[in-house]
């Protein structure tokens with residue numbers, strides 16, 4: 440995390456709408472913003488563009504972005520403009536008006552990002568213009584296009600090295616092509632053979648053990664996790680400020696050396712906790728996500744989440760604070776249906792425009808998919824970040840494979856109970872219908888006359904709760920943002936309802952739902 444550049448986190452949130460850096464992004468942003476020459480090798484989809492867009496906003500003057508893909512450039516310019524960033528492109532696809540607007544913005548010094556098609560570099564007009572424009576950084580996307588032996592070779596990329604020398608500004612090169620020869624060629628041609636700061640770290644942190652558990656009694660679960668790691672430094676992340684204080688109290692009563700930390704505390708108190716954590720052995724800090732920016736303690740042995748994080752990016756960043764020294768570290772993330780409801784509501788009630796909200800739901804889905812994964816967690820996590828890997832042998836599902844069952848029938852029954860009652864009720868009432876429990880509410884609404892009444896007697900309430908949680912985790916149902924507590928079916932449930940597909944759910948989380956009185960399904 441760029442500690443000495445306080446703007447990065449605020450920009451990440453306010454301009455780009457992300458709550459955490461993706462793996463690797465933080466370090467790269469820091470280096471690029473500082474003005475280092477950088478070569479970053481990241482898998483496709485890993486989030487390269489942010490690594491030059493964000494530093495461009497942190498630096499004075501204009502950043503020139505060279506990219507071979509016109510459609511992509513126009514896309515990025517549109518996205519940046521929507522976010523209120525002065526960006527423009529000079530490509531062959533421009534109208535004259537567009538080009539004039541870019542020149543004007545460049546002249547009056549308001550432009551922050553100028554996207555250039557490589558063929559533009561051949562023109563002496565462009566070179567003159569760039570020499571006068573106050574360029575402070577050159578970013579090169581798809582930097583492997585400079586390689587004469589590669590299949591993407593773009594002769595105009597060979598002009599970039601001269602441009603860098605001429606302007607005498609730092610250059611940041613990005614590519615997804617990692618092979619050694621290409622790297623050597625990039626260093627030769629873009630950096631005159633002088634090795635830039637190079638980022639080629641896989642996203643994996645193999646020493647961190649990954650585990651998730653269904654939340655049944657979070658306080659007991661966290662206490663048990665901490666008790667098994669007595670004397671080790673750890674962080675417990677909570678969703679609310681109040682919870683950090685009560686949970687810290689409970690841990691302290693259990694004999695752990697504990698402090699709490701959240702954004703509502705005055706700066707001195709917060710600094711005090713940061714200092715204690717850095718210097719004391721075996722302190723547990725119970726905190727909101729406010730704790731982390733200034734923490735670079737290498738020997739944090741464990742991180743527990745008492746509540747589900749916001750997104751898969753936030754999850755990765757938060758667990759990534761453990762085990763920086765490379766020694767084994769452990770994590771546990773608790774999640775339940777309430778977390779899903781809370782996180783969905785936070786997105787729906789936020790002020791973000793609709794597309795951004797949809798993207799936020801997508802990132803939450805990715806995290807829920809990880810929480811409900813049936814096979815290796817690390818494989819699931821890394822594949823989200825674009826990396827292929829084998830089963831890791833260091834996660835709860837590698838330790839003990841999930842027991843699964845074909846849940847097609849129960850899921851269809853649950854969907855049918857929701858649909859027959861107008862998608863107006865929450866899981867509790869739907870479960871009463873499915874299990875044939877004649878509550879007052881059931882009788883008042885004559886739901887005991889529904890054909891679905893009692894069709895799910897073969898499962899207990901606890902088992903049904905786990906089925907509903909997993910259905911929400913698979914985004915088959917979502918809480919209705921307008922009607923409190925009501926669950927509505929999503930389009931992704933249609934194929935199941937129509938009998939076009941089947942679904943497998945985990946049996947062990949049924950047991951984890953504290954329902955040992957009955958055998959699981």
Ligand code: ADP
Nearest residue numbers: 457459460461482483484485486487488489752
């Ligand atoms: P690349 O150029 O590496 O293939 P992009 O820069 O296009 O990848 O980013 C891929 C996707 O990841 C985009 O949809 C982008 O919005 C998203 N993304 C990038 N950084 C983050 C982040 N920190 N948090 C969440 N999503 C991100």
Ligand code: ZN
Nearest residue numbers: 815831834837
């Ligand atoms: Zn694994």
